[in-house]
C-alpha cells in the first residue's frame with residue numbers, strides 16, 4: 001500500500017479511499033456509479049460553488065439541480081433543498097464551502113433515504129469539527145486549497161462500492177500531456193472568471209446557458225485516469241499528518257480578523273476545529289466589493305471575489321442569495337500567505353467600506 005493510501009485510511013478510518021486524477025474526477029465517479037445503480041436523474045448542488053462541480057454532474061450523465069445558499073454560511077439552504085427534491089433526485093453534492101461545514105444530519109432529514117449524499121470536502125479536508133458522514137466523500141489536493149499535492153480522492157463505505165468505483169476509474173481515458181493540461185486549466189479559469197465578470201457587469205440580471213455546450217471541450221482536463229506521482233503523494237500524506245497545525249494557523253488568522261472587523265461587516269462565522277479555507281465577507285453592494293478588492297490589493301494582500309453562481313452559466317437565474325453573494329462578497333486569505341501585520345489595516349478598510357452604505361443589493 002502506498003504512503004498516501006495508508007495515510008487516507010488513517011485520517012478517514014470509516015472509509016476506503018480511491019485516489020483520482022482530480023477532486024472533480026472523484027465526483028464524476030461517485031455519480032456515474034449512482035447513475036448505473038439508480039438510473040439517470042438529478043443531483044442537487046449549491047449555486048455558489050467551484051465551476052467544475054456542476055460540470056462533474058453533467059459528465060456523469062446526470063443533470064444538476066441548482067439550489068440557493070444561506071446568506072449566513074454560504075452553504076446549501078435546507079429550505080431550497082427541500083423544495084428541489086423530486087422523484088428524479090439521485091444525489092446531493094453537499095459542499096463544505098470555504099471550510100464552513102454543512103450539517104449532514106440536518107441535510108439527511110430533508111432528503112429521502114434513497115438519495116445519496118456526496119460530501120464534498122475539497123475545501124475542508126483536515127477538519128476536526130465533524131467527522132465525515134456522507135455516502136461518499138470527495139477530496140482535492142492542491143496548493144491552492146487546503147491539503148497540497150496533486151489529484152483527489154473519493155472515499156466510500158463498502159467493499160462493493162470500492163470495487164465498482166475502481167472498475168470505473170480504470171477505464172477512464174489517460175490525461176493529456178502536462179503542457180496541454182496546463183493550457184486547458186488556464187483556458188478554463190479565464191473562460192469561467194471572464195463569463196462571471198461579464199454577468200456581474202449586468203447585475204446578474206440574465207443567465208447565459210453556455211456550460212452544457214462547452215462541457216465536452218473541457219472534459220479531458222477533469223475526467224481522466226489517475227497516474228501515480230510518488231513525490232506529490234508524499235506531500236499530500238505529510239500535509240494530512242500535519243492537519244492540526246495547518247488548522248491552528250488558519251484559526252489564529254481567522255480570530256485576528258474577527259477581532260478587528262466591526263459589527264457592521266457581515267462575515268461567515270467558523271467553529272473551532274473547522275479547517276478554514278478562506279474567510280468570506282459579505283459587503284452590501286457590488287461597488288463596495290470592487291472597492292475592497294482595490295484597497296486590499298493596494299496594501300499588498302491577497303483577496304478575491306471568486307464566488308461563482310454557476311447556475312447562471314446553465315441559464316438558471318433563480319438563486320437570489322447566490323446572486324447577492326456573487327455581487328457583494330470577497331474572500332480573505334487565512335493560510336500561510338497571510339501577513340498578520342496587514343490584518344488590522346485590511347479590517348479598517350473593510351469597516352470603512354461597510355459603514356458607507358451608499359448602495360445595497362436587493363434580493364428580489
Ligand SMILES: Cc1ncc(COP(=O)(O)O)c(C=O)c1O
Nearest residue numbers: 022023024050120122123140152
Ligand atoms: C468545493 C470544490 N469541490 C470540488 C473541486 C474540484 O477539485 P479539483 O480542482 O481537484 O478537480 C473544487 C475545486 O476547486 C472545489 O472547490
